[in-house]
Every structure is written in structure tokens, then in C-alpha cells.
Amino acid sequence: MPSSSPVDMKLAKCKHVKYFLRNLKLMPARASSYDSTRLALAFFCISGLDILKSLDVFDEAERKSTIDWIYGLLVEPISPERGDDWDRCGFMGSSTFKFATDGSNEPSPYSSGHLTMTYTGLATLLILGDDLSRVNRRALSAGVRALQQENGSFCASLEGSENDMRFVYCAAAVCYILQDWSGMDVQKAVNYILNSISYDYGFGEGPDLEAHGGTTYCAVAALSLMGQLETCLSSKQLNGLRRWCISRQMSGFQGRPNKPVDTCYSFWVGATLKLLGVYHLIDYDQNKELLLSSQDSTIGGFSKWVDSDPDPMHTFLGLGGLALMSDEDLEEVHPGLNMSERALSHLHSIHKKWMS
Amino acid sequence: MADSSSEEHGDESTWVFYKDRPTWKDVTPVPQDDGPYPVVAIAYSEKFRDVYDYFRAVLKSKEKSERALKLTKDALDLNPANYTVWQYRRELLKSLNSDLAEELRYVWQMIEDNPKNYQVWHHCRVIVDWMQDPSKELVLTEAILEQDAKNYHAWQHRQWVVRTFNLYDQELEFVSRLIESDIRNNSAWNQRYFVINNTTLFTPEVIEREVNYTLEKIKIATFNESAWNYLRGVLEQQENGLAGKDNLVKKFCEELLDTSEKGKTKSPYLLAYVVDLLEESMGRGEDVPQNLEKALEICKSLSSTHDTIRREYWNYISQSLEKKFKKGNDAEEMAVS
Numbered sequence: 001m002p003s004s005s006p007v008d009m010k011l012a013k014c015k016h017v018k019y020f021l022r023n024l025k026l027m028p029a030r031a032s033s034y035d036s037t038r039l040a041l042a043f044f045c046i047s048g049l050d051i052l053k054s055l056d057v058f059d060e061a062e063r064k065s066t067i068d069w070i071y072g073l074l075v076e077p078i079s080p081e082r083g084d085d086w087d088r089c090g091f092m093g094s095s096t097f098k099f100a101t102d103g104s105n106e107p108s109p110y111s112s113g114h115l116t117m118t119y120t121g122l123a124t125l126l127i128l129g130d131d132l133s134r135v136n137r138r139a140l141s142a143g144v145r146a147l148q149q150e151n152g153s154f155c156a157s158l159e160g161s162e163n164d165m166r167f168v169y170c171a172a173a174v175c176y177i178l179q180d181w182s183g184m185d186v187q188k189a190v191n192y193i194l195n196s197i198s199y200d201y202g203f204g205e206g207p208d209l210e211a212h213g214g215t216t217y218c219a220v221a222a223l224s225l226m227g228q229l230e231t232c233l234s235s236k237q238l239n240g241l242r243r244w245c246i247s248r249q250m251s252g253f254q255g256r257p258n259k260p261v262d263t264c265y266s267f268w269v270g271a272t273l274k275l276l277g278v279y280h281l282i283d284y285d286q287n288k289e290l291l292l293s294s295q296d297s298t299i300g301g302f303s304k305w306v307d308s309d310p311d312p313m314h315t316f317l318g319l320g321g322l323a324l325m326s327d328e329d330l331e332e333v334h335p336g337l338n339m340s341e342r343a344l345s346h347l348h349s350i351h352k353k354w355m356s
Numbered sequence: 357m358a359d360s361s362s363e364e365h366g367d368e369s370t371w372v373f374y375k376d377r378p379t380w381k382d383v384t385p386v387p388q389d390d391g392p393y394p395v396v397a398i399a400y401s402e403k404f405r406d407v408y409d410y411f412r413a414v415l416k417s418k419e420k421s422e423r424a425l426k427l428t429k430d431a432l433d434l435n436p437a438n439y440t441v442w443q444y445r446r447e448l449l450k451s452l453n454s455d456l457a458e459e460l461r462y463v464w465q466m467i468e469d470n471p472k473n474y475q476v477w478h479h480c481r482v483i484v485d486w487m488q489d490p491s492k493e494l495v496l497t498e499a500i501l502e503q504d505a506k507n508y509h510a511w512q513h514r515q516w517v518v519r520t521f522n523l524y525d526q527e528l529e530f531v532s533r534l535i536e537s538d539i540r541n542n543s544a545w546n547q548r549y550f551v552i553n554n555t556t557l558f559t560p561e562v563i564e565r566e567v568n569y570t571l572e573k574i575k576i577a578t579f580n581e582s583a584w585n586y587l588r589g590v591l592e593q594q595e596n597g598l599a600g601k602d603n604l605v606k607k608f609c610e611e612l613l614d615t616s617e618k619g620k621t622k623s624p625y626l627l628a629y630v631v632d633l634l635e636e637s638m639g640r641g642e643d644v645p646q647n648l649e650k651a652l653e654i655c656k657s658l659s660s661t662h663d664t665i666r667r668e669y670w671n672y673i674s675q676s677l678e679k680k681f682k683k684g685n686d687a688e689e690m691a692v693s
């Protein structure tokens with residue numbers, strides 16, 4: 001057992017808080033390739049602050065204006081009656097193509113929800129304590145449903161996109177948050193997931209594709225949110241999947257056999273192991289050492305690989321990876337929804353209100 | 357973060373803003389409305405702002421023209437991940453009846469520059485689908501795989517092309533070449549499975565061929581998880597179990613164990629495979645006490661020496677084997693007495 005490093009290294013908590021705040025304020029021009037998915041960036045930063053137990057950096061006015069900005073990206077139904085335009089409902093990733101509607105009854109062109117943004121938008125609202133009362137839940141579910149494909153998978157948006165396991169997960173997360181599974185044909189989605197098991201028991205983006213840590217997370221977390229994880233996989237499949245996941249640990253985790261470790265898989269694979277009930281079998285020390293050494297303790301943030309540039313996603317997931325081990329002073333993370341247990345219990349109290 | 361050098365430099369010195377172009381004088385740019393308190397605002401360059409202001413105007417008026425097509429190119433250079441711009445570009449290509457061969461050359465250039473971007477690959481797939489011409493795709497994906505043999509997008513595109521246009525003919529050969537050059541390329545092993553599973557299927561002859569092929573590869577690199585996973589995947593397609601026909605694989609493993617140098621770390625994949633073999637025979641009720649003892653012994657050596665990062669996992673496997681097979685024995689004994 002190497003007794004040295006993990007103990008010496010410390011989580012640069014203050015630096016990471018500042019890192020997130022800087023990014024929330026203004027990202028550099030080279031971040032332009034994230035322009036259409038800014039809502040996801042906001043989620044990484046705000047959810048990251050939540051894990052750091054630092055949401056109190058926002059005063060009430062900032063919290064409110066952030067919530068308003070997010071609702072500003074919501075594509076809402078024109079008519080309260082179910083109509084074709086409900087298919088467009090969901091959150092956009094940015095205001096790049098948000099047009100003033102000129103008071104007409106026409107939907108603005110090219111304004112439609114994107115599944116990842118709908119999931120991260122709702123999650124961020126919950127983290128900020130919003131009660132989702134400005135969301136038309138039935139319309140949002142219709143927007144999810146419109147994206148399901150014949151083979152059970154989902155596209156990201158109506159505007160022509162690939163369909164794969166990532167969006168199956170996002171769809172399941174949205175249905176879970178809204179407590180409305182009319183957003184998908186669950187059996188079809190389950191079949192797609194089952195068809196994507198590889199011969200090595202990990203899951204690929206789709207049938208025949210190589211098993212991958214990120215897509216395996218999406219598959220397993222989606223099944224778990226649907227309440228199907230224990231029932232639709234055989235014990236042979238579950239054991240094979242456990243072995244595949246645990247075999248990804250090299251120090252931190254890799255995403256595929258014979259690939260280098262990457263910070264984000266400490267979360268993707270770690271959370272999958274947690275959902276499979278065997279997270280406690282990993283080597284905590286080595287995982288922690290890798291994660292702490294991928295943080296930039298000068299400017300804050302975590303990077304994909306040790307000594308490369310940090311980015312908000314790997315910072316969020318690096319912290320999530322640490323939080324799964326629940327040893328630093330971090331908020332506990334729910335492995336299935338990838339948000340804090342604190343935000344999740346807020347969601348459950350909203351669910352209770354909806355039920356009554 | 358995408359590399360920004362191509363947009364910062366290139367034709368920067370001769371670049372003319374859209375707002376200064378006489379040919380665009382008739383269009384009123386539409387500024388972005390980000391609300392009073394934008395979150396994760398991006399410090400757009402002046403060029404970015406200009407191009408997108410005009411693109412918004414075009415989108416709003418639904419202008420379908422050659423100049424709009426050129427504008428999408430500039431918008432995509434600045435952000436190749438903007439799926440709405442790609443979608444509008446496809447609508448333009450349709451309504452302008454554009455040369456799709458030209459478009460395919462363009463998108464492959466974009467793939468070269470952005471090989472890990474989802475949107476460029478999706479656009480490529482749509483264009484190939486429209487043209488119903490996959491003739492260049494195998495060569496082009498191969499070129500991308502030469503730079504990064506594990507690029508997931510390239511493999512995904514290649515599988516789609518092979519499946520859709522039934523181009524399985526040379527694929528096994530291609531895969532073998534890649535495995536030859538990197539025996540640890542898990543993507544290539546996966547492609548091998550894909551090809552067989554969609555062509556000859558795993559008939560007894562194919563299984564025999566694949567088992568022999570894989571055992572040869574394992575001999576070269578016993579610590580290669582990809583080959584062991586493939587071996588298991590193939591053998592699970594038949595009824596002889598992990599031991600293989602006439603216990604071929606079982607004997608191979610025993611031999612490999614015997615010849616591993618004493619005192620050196622043994623392949624954890626080999627040891628894991630032997631544990632699974634033992635479990636399999638115990639499941640058939642064969643020599644349970646002896647096999648259990650052997651299996652527990654190997655788990656212990658994995659946990660203490662050969663796979664220490666997974667020591668807790670091997671302890672857990674050891675305990676579950678003990679529970680499963682010791683208990684069975686107890687029950688049997690009790691039934692007898």
C-alpha cells in the first residue's frame with residue numbers, strides 16, 4: 001500500500017469555487033464551440049458549487065436572475081391545448097437563436113428544446129431551489145416523447161441530430177424529474193438499452209458499438225431511474241457488468257479497456273458501480289490520488305489528464321468522483337440523477353406537492 | 357476546448373465583416389438577446405458576433421441563397437458544434453440543389469479538423485445517406501483511424517456504412533490488420549465481433565477459428581484484457597462453455613499458468629478466467645470441494661499479489677463462491693444424514 005501522496009494532497013476547495021464563479025461570469029472566446037450548449041456549462045458550474053457546499057456565494061438576487069435566465073431558454077407551448085407545437089417544448093442550450101416572437105402565434109423558427117439542455121436546465125433549477133412551477137410539465141413530456149426513435153433511442157432535438165444512449169439517459173432523467181413517464185415508450189427504451197450490451201458486458205452508444213464508460217453510465221442510470229435495473233438484467237449480465245466496471249480502475253478510471261485514465265470516468269464508472277451496489281470494492285486511495293493530482297491548485301479546476309488544461313465538465317465530474325467516496329467535506333451526490341442528494345430531496349418534496 | 361487557431365488566423369488579414377460587405381447591405385443584422393443577466397456568457401470575438409448577427413437574420417427571414425450557404429460555412433468555422441447551423445445548411449443544400457459530392461469533400465475536411473465533434477459526423481452520415489454513395493467512406497474513416505485508432509465517432513460511422521451498404525467483404529481483413537499493428541486496440545476487437553455477428557455468425561467452425569486466432573494473440577500479450585474479453589464473448593456463443601471444444605481453452609490456460617515464471621506477476625485476466633472455469637465446473641457439480649479450494653486460492657493470489665487494486669473485489673468474489681458452493685455441500689450433507 002503506497003502510504004504517501006493521497007494524504008499529502010488537499011482539495012483546493014476555494015480555488016475551485018473561484019474557478020466556477022469565473023466561468024459563470026464570462027468564458028473566453030476559445031469557448032465559442034460551447035456556444036450552443038451554455039446551459040450545460042451553467043449546470044456543471046452550479047452543480048459543482050453545490051457539491052462544494054458553496055451555493056451561498058450567490059445572494060438572493062443572483063439566484064433569482066440565474067433562474068430567470070434559465071427559464072428564458074424554455075421553449076413553451078403556444079397554446080395550452082395539446083398541439084403540434086408541443087413537440088418543440090424543452091430547454092434550448094443558449095439564446096443564440098432565441099428570437100422575439102413579434103407577438104405572432106407562429107413558433108419562432110429553429111427554437112426547440114434539446115434533451116441534454118432540458119435535463120441540465122431542470123437539474124440546475126432544482127439545485128437553485130426553484131419549484132419548477134413555471135414549467136408546463138405535460139408539454140415538456142410531449143417534447144421528450146417527440147424525440148424517441150423507432151428503435152427506442154432518442155435524438156437530441158427536432159432539428160436533426162444523432163440518436164444514441166446519451167439521450168436515452170437524458171430522456172429518462174427528465175421523465176423522472178417530471179414524474180411523468182408518458183415522455184417515452186419505456187419498453188422500447190429498455191429494449192434499445194438491452195440491445196446495446198456488448199460481448200464484454202459493458203454498454204455501447206448503441207447496438208454493436210464498443211462498450212464505453214460514459215455510455216455504460218447512461219444505460220445503467222437510465223434503467224435505474226426507470227426502476228428496471230434489477231429486473232431486466234440477468235444475474236449473469238449484472239455480474240459481468242460489475243466485473244467490466246471494476247476492471248476500468250487503473251489508478252483513477254479509464255473509459256474503455258487499454259485506454260488511459262481520465263478524470264471524468266471516476267464519476268461515470270464510479271456512479272455506475274454505486275448503482276450496481278459494489279462501489280465499496282474499488283481502491284479509494286488510488287482513485288483519490290489520481291483525482292487530486294488532476295486538479296489545478298493555482299487557477300482551480302480539474303482537467304481530463306494530469307497536467308492538461310482544466311475545463312468545467314471535468315471539474316464538476318472530478319468533484320463528483322470525490323463526492324462518491326464521501327470523505328472530503330463535499331455534498332453527497334445521487335449517482336442516478338448526477339446531482340446532490342440535497343437537491344434530490346428538494347425534488348422529492350416537489351413530487352409530494354404534485355401528488356396531493 | 358476546441359482549437360481556436362484556425363479561426364483566429366487563416367484569412368484574418370483579408371477578412372471583411374458582414375456589416376461592411378456591400379452584397380449584404382440589404383440585410384439588417386439581428387443581435388443576440390441574452391437577457392439582462394446572462395450566465396456563462398462567452399467573450400465572443402467581433403467576428404463571431406458579426407457572423408452570427410447575420411446568420412440570425414437569415415434564419416429569421418428563412419433566406420435560401422448561395423450567400424446564405426457561404427454564411428453557414430463561416431458560422432460553422434467559428435462553432436462547428438452548432439447543430440442548428442448544420443440543420444439550416446442541410447435545408448439550403450436541398451433547396452439550392454447543391455452538389456453533394458462537393459459537400460462531402462467539405463464535411464470530410466471538417467471531420468479532419470474536428471474528429472471528435474458529434475455534429476460533423478452526423479452531417480457526414482446524412483450526406484452519404486442522401487447520395488447513397490458510400491464509396492469513399494471506408495478509405496476516409498481509415499485515414500481518421502490512422503491518426504487515432506480508437507476514435508469512437510469514426511468506428512460508429514464505419515459500422516453504419518458497413519451495415520447500411522453491406523460492405524462487410526474486406527472488413528475482417530481490415531480489422532486483422534489493425535489488431536496486427538496494435539494488439540490492444542479494443543475498438544478493433546469490437547469491430548471483429550461486429551463483423552462476424554452480422555455475417556457468418558458464430559457457427560462451430562467460426563468459433564474454432566476465432567478461438568485459435570485469439571489464443572495466438574493471448575500468447576503474444578497475456579496481459580491484454582481486450583483479447584481475453586473477446587475470447588469469453590466468442591465462447592459464450594456455444595454450449596461447451598468457457599473450457600471450449602475438447603477443453604482446448606482450459607488446457608491452454610493450465611499450460612499458460614504452468615509456464616508463467618515463478619515470482620513474477622501473473623496475468624490477472626488469465627487468473628480471472630481460470631476462476632470462471634472452476635466456477636463453471638462447480639456449477640455442473642464436478643469435484644466441488646477441490647475446485648472450490650483451487651478457486652479460493654486463486655482469488656487470494658489475485659487479491660494479495662496479481663491484481664491488488666481490485667483486492668476487495670476478489671475477496672468479494674471469493675466470499676460469494678464460498679457461499680454458493682460450500683452452502684450447497686452443507687445442504688447436500690444434511691440431506692444425506
Ligand SMILES: [Zn+2]
Pocket residue numbers: 262263264265304314
Ligand atoms: Zn473525460
